[in-house]
Structure formats: C-alpha cells, structure tokens
Amino acid sequence: MASVQIHDVRKSFAGFEVLHGVSIPIDDGEFVVLVGPSGCGKSTLLRMLAGLENITSGTISIGERVVNNVHPKERDIAMVFQNYALYPHMTVADNMAFSMKLRGARKEEIASRVSRAAEILDLTPLLDRYPRQLSGGQRQRVAMGRAIVRDPQVFLFDEPLSNLDAKLRVAMRTEIKELHQRLKTTTVYVTHDQIEAMTMADKIVVMHDGIVEQIGAPLELYDRPVNQFVAGFIGSPAMNFIDGTVVGGPVPAVETAYGTRLPLAGAPPGSEGRPVIYGVRPEHLDRADDGVVAEVVVVEPTGSETQVVARLGTKDIIAVFRDRQQVRPGDTIRLKPRPSAVHLFDKETGQRLSA
Amino acid sequence: MTVVDARAPLQVSALAGAWQRLRSNRNWLGFWFMVPAAGFLILFLAYPLGLGLWLSLTDARIGRGGSFVGLENYQWLSDDSVFWLSVFNTLLYTFVASVIKFAVGLYLALLLNRHMPFKALIRAAVLIPFIVPTVLSAIAFWWIYDAQFSIISWSLRKLHLISENINFLGDGNWARASVIFANIWRGVPFVAITLLAGLQTVSPSLYEAATLDGATAWQRFRYVTYPLLTPIIAVVMTFSVLFTFTDFQLIWAMTRGGPVNATHLMATLSYQRAILSGRLGEGAAIATAMIPFLVAAIGISWFGLQQRKWQQGGPNND
Incomplete structure (x- = not known):
C-alpha cells in the first residue's frame, strides 16, 4: 500500500491542453473518487496514473517514488477497465493468473493467490469458464479478481460500473466498498455518477474542464460546496x-x-x-x-x-x-x-x- | 345437377384457402427466394463438378463422346511420372508459398496496424499486387525473370555478385522458386489486409490490460494478439491454400509448366492433357485427383476452428 501524490499535472494532446495543473493528495489506504462530467479529464488523469498516457508536466508519485518515467508494469498498480478488458481466450483462472505467470511466479503461489482472490469475490465455481459464459456482474468481479491477485500498491477503477444495469450497479457498489474495507488498498476510482462518488468515497475530487473544482469528504462537498458547479453536480x-x-x-x-x-x-x-x-x-x-x-x-x-x-x-x-x-x-x-x-x-x- | 352446383363453390373456396395459407407461409416464400441462387449453384458448380467426375471415368476426347472405362484413367495416372511430378510440384508450391505468405502477411498486417503517417494511402498501396490482373503481373515477372533482359541478373552483375545471367525460368529449381515468388507477391496483400481487419477487432484495452499485467511487446503478441487472431488466420489460410493449390493462370502465363514439367501444377497439367491434347477423360481425372487434397485442407481448418472453446457461446448461468 502506498500514498499517491499528484502535483500540478498537465496534459496536452497535440498542443491542446486538457488538464490544467491538477494537484491531488491521496493518503495511504484512502478510497478516492474522481468525479465530473464527461470530458473533464478524469479518465485521462487515471490513465496517466496507470502509465498509459504520458505526463506533459507536473509529477505523479506513488509512495516515495516519482513515477513519471516508470513503465506501467513497474508502478505496482492494477486497473479495472470500463469494458473489463478480460482476455476472451483465457478462462477466469487464467485471466487472473496472467500477470503472475508473466512475472514467472511459482505455480503453487499462483494457484493459491488465484484461489484466495476467487474466494473473496465468490468466483470459485466459475474458474474454468470463459468470459463469454459470464454475466456482466461476474465479468466485473473477474476484472477485480485480476487486480486483487497482483496485490498492488494502488487499485485504479475506470468507470467500472457503467456497463451494468441499475440494480447490479448498486450491488457492485457495495461489493467494491466492502472489498476496500477488507483489503485497505489505496484506491482511485473514476466515475461520472455522483451517487457512486457519494456512497463509496472517503474523499471526492470534483473535476470540471480539466481543473479540480473541490476536494473533500462526501458530506463536506454536499454541505459546503465551494462553487456553483460543485453545488449543482453533487446531489440528486x-x-x-x-x-x-x-x-x-x-x-x-x-x-x-x-x-x-x-x-x-x-x-x-x-x-x-x-x-x-x-x-x-x-x-x-x-x-x-x-x-x-x-x-x-x-x-x-x-x-x-x-x-x-x-x-x-x-x-x-x-x-x-x-x-x-x-x-x-x-x-x-x-x-x-x-x-x-x-x-x-x-x-x-x-x-x-x-x- | 344441383349436387354439382352445390359442390363447385366449396371446392373453389377450399382451393383459395390453401392458396391463402401457402401465400402466408414463410417457408414457401423463402423457397422461392432461394431458387435463383440454388439454380446458379447447380448450373455452374454442381453440374460441372458432376460432369468432371463422370468424364474422369470415361475415355472422352474432344469431339468424341466417351464410354465408361471405370478407374482406367486413374490407373494410367498412377504409373505416370509426370503426374506424380505435378503432385509434388503442387504440394511444394502450395506449402512454401502459403507459409511465406502467412509470415509476410502477418508481419505486414502488424506493421499496418500501427499509427503512421499516410496510413490509408499505404494500406491502399499494399493491395495493388492483388488488384493487378494475374496475366499482367505474370508478364511483368516474365520480363523480370527474362534470360537476357532480367533486371535482377543485370543488377547482380553490376554489383559483381554474379558473372553470368541467371536462367530464372530455364532451370528447373530456379523456375520453381521464381513462380513461387510471383505467387507470394500476388497473395500477400490478401493475407495482410484480412489479418489487418482481424487485428482491428482486438480491443485496445486488452493491450493496455496486458501492458499493466507486465507483458512485453512480444508477450502481448504471443498471448493476446495471436490467440485472438487464430480464427481469422484459419479462415484466411484455408482460402490462401485453396487458391494456391488450384493456381493456374500465373504458371500458365509464365512457364506453361516448363522447363521439362518442373513447374507443372495439377491444374496446368490437367488443362494441358484435357484441352491441348484433347484427352478429356484423363484431364478430368487429374482435376478430380485434386479434390481429396482440397477436402483435407478444408477439414484441417474446420477442425482447427472447432477446437476454440472460448469462441463458442456457452451456458450463460448466473
């Protein structure tokens, strides 16, 4: 586990700046939700944290280490994608074991970690299935299982619930929060849904047009929004x-x-x-x-x-x-x-x- | 009289009812939609195939209907060294050309799938060898391989790598290599563009997930790209093998099977025996002898396709 420091980070695509100096402190073990309307730069920021996008300027550090130029696989993070990004040709077990296999872990260790993750997420009976044979919620859990198996410093979630139906979304929300309470791994979670942000976060970061509008605990944002945008965005x-x-x-x-x-x-x-x-x-x-x-x-x-x-x-x-x-x-x-x-x-x- | 009068309208209405039922029957309608396609297939595929099979069992010649001779043509061929040479040539030609077409095509597809300037233009350019009429490209190759005027020989001589022109189409093994190269040149675009289409269906987030999982570029190809591409590889290589195995035009335009039958494929030999020599029965037998090979090629890819469990929908139990 580790803290994450995002300091004055900017991002430009072909000369067009989409993030205008974003600073977010994230404590060790905290559940932070980046929330904002689409196009606010929250997913870009998460992908920069993961190492999938370059950082134009500013620094991102995980733990004590500045990771601007650290390869994604060395950052010790795990990411859950919006479309799950499960390998369709691998079984649930193989999907979860893939990162460890690449690292050359021993077979027994892989097996024990996969079965532990499967137990946590209730996936044990599905280990031999292929992603095609799973429902949306199950796929979502496999994607989380893949992240858990790696036992990373930081979990990153990129709008993980937006492909699920309303009822399942509520259930998975609880599941993710429960998981965090159990593992206490630092988590950065991106969503456009302020209800998800309110219900799950220790700390919410409201973003809009590439800047941070307000950072605070959910009820703090609700009770004392610093500006009209936050006031209008939070609450339904x-x-x-x-x-x-x-x-x-x-x-x-x-x-x-x-x-x-x-x-x-x-x-x-x-x-x-x-x-x-x-x-x-x-x-x-x-x-x-x-x-x-x-x-x-x-x-x-x-x-x-x-x-x-x-x-x-x-x-x-x-x-x-x-x-x-x-x-x-x-x-x-x-x-x-x-x-x-x-x-x-x-x-x-x-x-x-x-x- | 009254009885008949009473019955006639009844029959008419029963007939009309049946007609009404038939008209609203989707299968009946579907049958009629199918008829033109079925007609074409029977007339231009099934009938010639059947006729070919029948001819191979007769001693028909051009201008003279044959009589049934059983398997005599096949017996004759089994003792014919030229026939066996053509079988060998065809297998060699198909195997070498297909393997190289696959390797080069896959490499090109991976290259074309990257972001680069003038992407659309380059992709279009890759298709050119496929678009040029076979005979035209064969003539171009004919010049490239010409015994006297070959640009390859000329270049190599200028570089002082050889002292005499290479007799590309005059020497048996050179001729084989030359026609195989020409076939590869023509066949690569088909493989490359089809595999490129397959590559583009692979979700970029899978590569991102694999990158985060710690996969190197080679591992991403080995564990993500390649397995996901296998279904389309199976299809494209089946087609490629079928086209190569039955190739006729390129060979006929470049070498006509020469020198000394060194580049005779089964298709060219069949044409030579059936049309040029007029022995329809024997030519048909050679053509028929290709069928088992083609069925085997299709069979391999079919069973290859069936093995991929991850593609098939399974029970979606929650």
Whole structure:
C-alpha cells in the first residue's frame, strides 16, 4: 500500500491542453473518487496514473517514488477497465493468473493467490469458464479478481460500473466498498455518477474542464460546496438555483426579479445589493404559510418520498418531501427554504459567498 | 345437377384457402427466394463438378463422346511420372508459398496496424499486387525473370555478385522458386489486409490490460494478439491454400509448366492433357485427383476452428 501524490499535472494532446495543473493528495489506504462530467479529464488523469498516457508536466508519485518515467508494469498498480478488458481466450483462472505467470511466479503461489482472490469475490465455481459464459456482474468481479491477485500498491477503477444495469450497479457498489474495507488498498476510482462518488468515497475530487473544482469528504462537498458547479453536480435531484439580489436590514433576504423575497440566515458582510445566486437543495424546502408562492407543475411520488416540481416566477424548482403530499398540478403551494441550509454564490464568479 | 352446383363453390373456396395459407407461409416464400441462387449453384458448380467426375471415368476426347472405362484413367495416372511430378510440384508450391505468405502477411498486417503517417494511402498501396490482373503481373515477372533482359541478373552483375545471367525460368529449381515468388507477391496483400481487419477487432484495452499485467511487446503478441487472431488466420489460410493449390493462370502465363514439367501444377497439367491434347477423360481425372487434397485442407481448418472453446457461446448461468 502506498500514498499517491499528484502535483500540478498537465496534459496536452497535440498542443491542446486538457488538464490544467491538477494537484491531488491521496493518503495511504484512502478510497478516492474522481468525479465530473464527461470530458473533464478524469479518465485521462487515471490513465496517466496507470502509465498509459504520458505526463506533459507536473509529477505523479506513488509512495516515495516519482513515477513519471516508470513503465506501467513497474508502478505496482492494477486497473479495472470500463469494458473489463478480460482476455476472451483465457478462462477466469487464467485471466487472473496472467500477470503472475508473466512475472514467472511459482505455480503453487499462483494457484493459491488465484484461489484466495476467487474466494473473496465468490468466483470459485466459475474458474474454468470463459468470459463469454459470464454475466456482466461476474465479468466485473473477474476484472477485480485480476487486480486483487497482483496485490498492488494502488487499485485504479475506470468507470467500472457503467456497463451494468441499475440494480447490479448498486450491488457492485457495495461489493467494491466492502472489498476496500477488507483489503485497505489505496484506491482511485473514476466515475461520472455522483451517487457512486457519494456512497463509496472517503474523499471526492470534483473535476470540471480539466481543473479540480473541490476536494473533500462526501458530506463536506454536499454541505459546503465551494462553487456553483460543485453545488449543482453533487446531489440528486440537483440543487435549485435562483437569481436575485441581496437585501440587508433586520430581515436579510434575496430578492428575485419578480419581487419574491427568499430568506437568509444572514447576509454576508458587504454583500448588500449584490447580484447573487441563491441555492437551496430540494429537501431543504418546506411547506409553510409564510413561504413563497409557487404553482405545482409535476408531482412525482417515488414511494419513500415525493418530488414536486413547482414554478416560481418563470423558474421550475424541485422540492422533495419525506411525507406524502396531497397536491396536484395547477395547485398553488407555499414553499419556504430553511435559511440555515441556503447556499449563496456570487453571480459573476460562481464562488461561494461566506454565509 | 344441383349436387354439382352445390359442390363447385366449396371446392373453389377450399382451393383459395390453401392458396391463402401457402401465400402466408414463410417457408414457401423463402423457397422461392432461394431458387435463383440454388439454380446458379447447380448450373455452374454442381453440374460441372458432376460432369468432371463422370468424364474422369470415361475415355472422352474432344469431339468424341466417351464410354465408361471405370478407374482406367486413374490407373494410367498412377504409373505416370509426370503426374506424380505435378503432385509434388503442387504440394511444394502450395506449402512454401502459403507459409511465406502467412509470415509476410502477418508481419505486414502488424506493421499496418500501427499509427503512421499516410496510413490509408499505404494500406491502399499494399493491395495493388492483388488488384493487378494475374496475366499482367505474370508478364511483368516474365520480363523480370527474362534470360537476357532480367533486371535482377543485370543488377547482380553490376554489383559483381554474379558473372553470368541467371536462367530464372530455364532451370528447373530456379523456375520453381521464381513462380513461387510471383505467387507470394500476388497473395500477400490478401493475407495482410484480412489479418489487418482481424487485428482491428482486438480491443485496445486488452493491450493496455496486458501492458499493466507486465507483458512485453512480444508477450502481448504471443498471448493476446495471436490467440485472438487464430480464427481469422484459419479462415484466411484455408482460402490462401485453396487458391494456391488450384493456381493456374500465373504458371500458365509464365512457364506453361516448363522447363521439362518442373513447374507443372495439377491444374496446368490437367488443362494441358484435357484441352491441348484433347484427352478429356484423363484431364478430368487429374482435376478430380485434386479434390481429396482440397477436402483435407478444408477439414484441417474446420477442425482447427472447432477446437476454440472460448469462441463458442456457452451456458450463460448466473
């Protein structure tokens, strides 16, 4: 096991820079998730960590060693690919044993490691099968088995669950997390799915357009996003954003263009009259008699909760209620944001305003 | 009268019903779609093959229908040293040309599969020998191998490596080597382009996985590329062997089987005996004698194909 240091890493493809100086510290044994929309550079960064892409500038070190010019096989990492990349002409056992065979390990050692990995992943009855004969989830587990057998310093996962159906994805999510808790190997996991990031990570790195937007623990990112991008990316349904202007005085609020006043716990110092974006998560909207008036557009009951899409001025906002709501489209409801849970962002820069 | 009147409409409607059922029957429709293709195959493949087999059992000559003579033609051939020489030549020609075509074709395919400038142009250029009409390339080779004007002899003489022209097509072994080389030149593009197509179906992530697993370039080829390519190798080499074994044009245009039958293949010998000498029965027997070899070649690749368990769908038990 080892820590990983990514320091001011840049990557250009044919003169076009896709990563603009990314720095990420990863502690020994940590489960780090790189998350961001497609094209943000997260997979490229992972492939640079694996040694499959050159590093244009900056350094990546694994343990104490800078690995910029170290061949992939010497980096002591194992990677699980999105399409699993199982060798179709080898059985499950051979797939898992391949790296050790290449290293010239003894037969008994290979056999014992493969059977241990197979036990961990419940693959023992499948060892003689070929990848074609396996289901998606089984293939995924073989790919992980191949990584486990090598007993690497770092596990790399490149969107490993995106080829699975929704139900299996949830199950595999738990399995991967359990595996990490058991092996405690440093893990870097790339996904575009913020739910995967939230549920699995010790530390989330939110990336966007080749830069790191925020690094932090899942709930830290959820509760205190540093900018509008992170606020909108983390959480489902996404945070509601409403444009307005800060109004000071004894009852601080944000006034929208339609004159609606949204409550604030306190106006950030010197923000009076400033155009801002008022962010509030769907679950932080309550129905209250002194709330703002909105017209119900769509009601989506999921059983455990009820999502209500309501029109506030010209903007649709989403509210989520734990209890069932007897409202229909066209009804008028009054929604009140919880002032303590409101996020304020600068309209120009999108940065969080301290509040 | 009334009875007949009553019955007639019934029969008509029963007939119409059967017709309706037939019209909606997919197999019946499928049969008619198949008829043109089957007609072509029977007329141009099955019938000539059957006729050839029959001719080989007769003493037919051009202009004279033959009578059944049993296996007399084959008996005659079994004592014919020229026939056995042609069998030897054909096997040598097929074996050497196929092995080299495979090796060179695979090498070229691996080369063409890399990223390089003008990739499409180079890939197209590789196909040229395959596109040029056989007779045209044979004539070109004929000049290259010419006893007096050969550019190879000329170059080697200028380099002072030889003092006299090589008699490429006049000496038995030189002639064999020369026609084999010409066949390889023509056959390599087919092998290379087909294997290239096969290479492109191998997912790049497999190579990446193998790289991370610690495989060297040679090991990636040995343990990933080659095994994944075997199905297409089996197919392309079967075709290559069949084409080479039955080759006629190139030999006929370059040497006509000479010198002293040294380059006679079974196909050229069959043509010479059947058409030029007019002994249709004997020529047909030589052609028929090729069939067991071809069936064996197909059989080998067929059973080779069947051995790959990893390709076949198995029970998908979860």
